[in-house]
Every structure is written in C-alpha cells, then in structure tokens.
Amino acid sequence: MKKIIYLILAVAIVAIMILRLRGNKETTINRVYQYNKEEAIKVQAITLQAESIDSDISCPGTFEPNKETKISSELQGRINSVLVDVGSTVKKGQPLIQLDNALLKLQLQIVEIQIEGLEDDLQRYIILAKADAVQGIQVEKTDLALRSARVQKATLLEQIRKTTIHAPFNGIVTAKLTEEGAFAAPGIPLLQITDISQLRFTANVPEGELNQFSMNELYTISPDVYPGTVLTGRLTMTGSKSNMGNSFPVQFTLSNTADLKIKSGMFGKVQRKNTDSEKHLIVPASVIVGSNIQPQVYLVKDGQAVLRDITVSKRVENKVIVSAGLVSGDIIVANGFVNLFDGANVIVN
Known part of the structure; x- marks a missing residue:
C-alpha cells in the first residue's frame, strides 16, 4: 500500500514539474522580441x-631636432667640473666639462725645459762646428732632438686642450650623464646637446597623395599644441620604401619660432591645397x-x-x-x- 502511495506522489511531482517548465517556456517565448523580417x-x-x-590634404607627423649629439671625451681622466646642467643654453665652442690635466701640464713643463736646453746646445754646437771643434753630426743630432721635443710639446698642448670639452654647436643641454668626480673615457657619453633652432618634420603620406608633394617646394606646417602657429617647411626627402600602413615618410626642414617653443617630439600636420578639380x-x-x-x-x-x-x-x-x-x-x-x-x-x- 505504501509503495503505491509513494509511486502516486512521485508521478504527481513529475507532472507538476513538467507543467511548471512548460509555463516558464511559454513566458520566456512571450518575453523575447520576435523580429518580423517582412516589416519595413x-x-x-x-x-x-x-x-x-x-578639402586640404593634411598629413600628421613629428618634429625632430635638426642636430642632436651625445658628447664624450677623447681622453680618459677624472672630471674636475661640469660647467652646465640640463636645460642650459650653450654656444658653439663654450666649455662644458673640464678634465683633470695636472699631470699633462707637468709633462709639458719637463718638455719645455728640454727644449730650452736643446736650443742652447744647438747654438753652441753650430759655433763649434764652424771652428771645426766638433763634428757636423753632433749638430744634426741636436737639431733632430730639438724638433722631436717640439713635436712632443705640441702633442701635450693638444692633449691639454682636449681636457676641456667644448660645445660642437649652438643648442640646449637635454641630458646630463655624468657628475663631477666621475671618470671619463673615450666613447662614453657625458652630455647630450640638442639644436632645435632648426627642425625636421617627418610625416607619413599615403600612396595616393604622394604625387601632391614635390622636392624643394614650400609647405605649411602647424604644431598640434599651437594650432595658431604656422610654419613654412621645405621638402628635402621623400622615402623610397613604404611603411606598414602603405604610406611613405616625407621629411621637411624648417626654422623654429623665435622663442623655440616647438620642441622635439611634438606632433603636427603638414597641409597643402588640394589641386584635384x-x-x-x-x-x-x-x-x-x-x-x-x-x-x-x-x-x-x-x-x-x-x-x-x-x-x-x-x-x-x-x-x-x-x-x-x-x-x-x-x-x-x-x-x-x-x-x-x-x-x-x-x-x-
């Protein structure tokens, strides 16, 4: 008897669940928007x-310095002083770094003493040779020694000159890579000098617009950060190979503003009137x-x-x-x- 009751209850529960699931399905179908493809x-x-x-042809690009270099020493030695800092404006030939040259100056003094003695010896040997008191070979050897000492002096003077590192061109110090007391060696950068008085502007021009740009012609260039500033650049280079976007690099040279407000790395646009009628x-x-x-x-x-x-x-x-x-x-x-x-x-x- 109990088995029959349990069976009836199980069948009733299953029936209730089926009815509830069917009701939920109908409710869900009614809620879903049925789009009528025939409706206009x-x-x-x-x-x-x-x-x-x-419209004008406009191509984005980037401003770059016309000249930029990392300065290193030709000699090795301890740095006595760094005469500039980041942001300093420098002129061509201005001293930037002074290396220790005390030992070179002492060597120079020794050579100068040697030269003075050789010059005196040479004068004496010339007089004695005329009187046949010494052989002529002695005069020649002394003269050769004197010339060698003078070359050695010139070499030391050049080395002393190179212990003072000068600015190669007008510009701004954009990186300071050493400090006083550090050791300089050939090829190791010490400072970076950037000249932004003259700029290069490189834009990527699509293939279809490349024929709108001609070498040595003048074009209007404006920086994005200063939309009211208009510069004039001369086309100096057209790339011979396209980049990933199937556009070609085109480079212009131009002068910066009087206050040098256009900086390296700024973005801008080169524009020209469209001539396609x-x-x-x-x-x-x-x-x-x-x-x-x-x-x-x-x-x-x-x-x-x-x-x-x-x-x-x-x-x-x-x-x-x-x-x-x-x-x-x-x-x-x-x-x-x-x-x-x-x-x-x-x-x-």
Missing part, C-alpha cells in the same frame, strides 16, 4: 552626385559596412535594401572616394542600420 525598416538615405574634393563620387565613411578588404554599402531599390560591393580609391578626412560599384543618382542608406539586411523592406524618411 525606417532608414535615412542620401542621393549620390559627383562632386569635386574641396576632377569630380568624384564621395560618400561619408560612416555608410560603409563590411570590411576594409571588401567595403559595402546598402542601396535603396524598389523599397528594398540591396547590399552592394564598392571599391574605395582614397580616404579624405571622414569621407571616401568610390571608384567602382556606384553611379551618380544611386540612393544609399546613411542611417538606420539596426536590423538591416540584404533584401530588407525599407522606408526612407
């Missing part, structure tokens, strides 16, 4: 007309769907959205020039892409 979608559209490009089909970049490899747009034909493959020849700011796939008079969807698909019924607002 409201979109905004534009009609294409051929037009000319009236030919008319093109131009569409906003926002209407393009698909991928960069295969761009597409939605055409409106007979109340339906038709997906059409296009070919983009060039991008100009937030617009693109279409070279194939569209003709003047075509109507394309500009807004309302939600739920839009190829063949969908549409209503143009």
Whole structure:
C-alpha cells in the first residue's frame, strides 16, 4: 500500500514539474522580441552626385631636432667640473666639462725645459762646428732632438686642450650623464646637446597623395599644441620604401619660432591645397559596412535594401572616394542600420 502511495506522489511531482517548465517556456517565448523580417525598416538615405574634393590634404607627423649629439671625451681622466646642467643654453665652442690635466701640464713643463736646453746646445754646437771643434753630426743630432721635443710639446698642448670639452654647436643641454668626480673615457657619453633652432618634420603620406608633394617646394606646417602657429617647411626627402600602413615618410626642414617653443617630439600636420578639380563620387565613411578588404554599402531599390560591393580609391578626412560599384543618382542608406539586411523592406524618411 505504501509503495503505491509513494509511486502516486512521485508521478504527481513529475507532472507538476513538467507543467511548471512548460509555463516558464511559454513566458520566456512571450518575453523575447520576435523580429518580423517582412516589416519595413525606417532608414535615412542620401542621393549620390559627383562632386569635386574641396578639402586640404593634411598629413600628421613629428618634429625632430635638426642636430642632436651625445658628447664624450677623447681622453680618459677624472672630471674636475661640469660647467652646465640640463636645460642650459650653450654656444658653439663654450666649455662644458673640464678634465683633470695636472699631470699633462707637468709633462709639458719637463718638455719645455728640454727644449730650452736643446736650443742652447744647438747654438753652441753650430759655433763649434764652424771652428771645426766638433763634428757636423753632433749638430744634426741636436737639431733632430730639438724638433722631436717640439713635436712632443705640441702633442701635450693638444692633449691639454682636449681636457676641456667644448660645445660642437649652438643648442640646449637635454641630458646630463655624468657628475663631477666621475671618470671619463673615450666613447662614453657625458652630455647630450640638442639644436632645435632648426627642425625636421617627418610625416607619413599615403600612396595616393604622394604625387601632391614635390622636392624643394614650400609647405605649411602647424604644431598640434599651437594650432595658431604656422610654419613654412621645405621638402628635402621623400622615402623610397613604404611603411606598414602603405604610406611613405616625407621629411621637411624648417626654422623654429623665435622663442623655440616647438620642441622635439611634438606632433603636427603638414597641409597643402588640394589641386584635384576632377569630380568624384564621395560618400561619408560612416555608410560603409563590411570590411576594409571588401567595403559595402546598402542601396535603396524598389523599397528594398540591396547590399552592394564598392571599391574605395582614397580616404579624405571622414569621407571616401568610390571608384567602382556606384553611379551618380544611386540612393544609399546613411542611417538606420539596426536590423538591416540584404533584401530588407525599407522606408526612407
């Protein structure tokens, strides 16, 4: 009897669970939005007309110093003093670092004494040789020794001169890599000098716009941080190899402002007027769907959205020039892409 009761209870529980699950499924289905593909979608559209490009060509780039170098010593020795600091403005030939040269100066004094003695000896031997008191070979040896000592003196003077490190050109100290008491050695950088009175500006120009730039012509360049500042740069280099973005490096040389406010590493733009008077089909970049490899747009034909493959020849700011796939008079969807698909019924607002 108990087994029958337990069986009835189990069957009742299973039945209740099945009914509850079925009810939950119906509730979920009712809550889910069922999109009607036959219902017309409201979109905004534009009609294409051929037009000319009236925007300027603008390419971003970076300012770099015309001259920059790391200064090192030609001799090794202890640094007695560093005469400049980071941010110091220096002139060409100005002393920057003084190395210890006491030992060299002592060696110079010894050589000068030797020269003085050899000069006296040479004068005496010349007089004695004329009187046949000494052989002529003695005069020659003394003369050779004197010349050798003078060369040694010149060498020491040059070494002493090199213990004072001078600025190679006008500029600003942008890095201090040593301190007083440190040891200098050939090839080890001590200071970095940067000249920003003259600048180089390097921009990456897309392949399609490269023919708009010509060597030695003047172009307008403006720094991003100072939009009201306009500089003039001369094109001095066009890259022979494209970079990863299929654009080419183009370099300009220009003078900095009087207060040198354009710094190395700042961003800017080079601009030129667009000389292309030919008319093109131009569409906003926002209407393009698909991928960069295969761009597409939605055409409106007979109340339906038709997906059409296009070919983009060039991008100009937030617009693109279409070279194939569209003709003047075509109507394309500009807004309302939600739920839009190829063949969908549409209503143009």
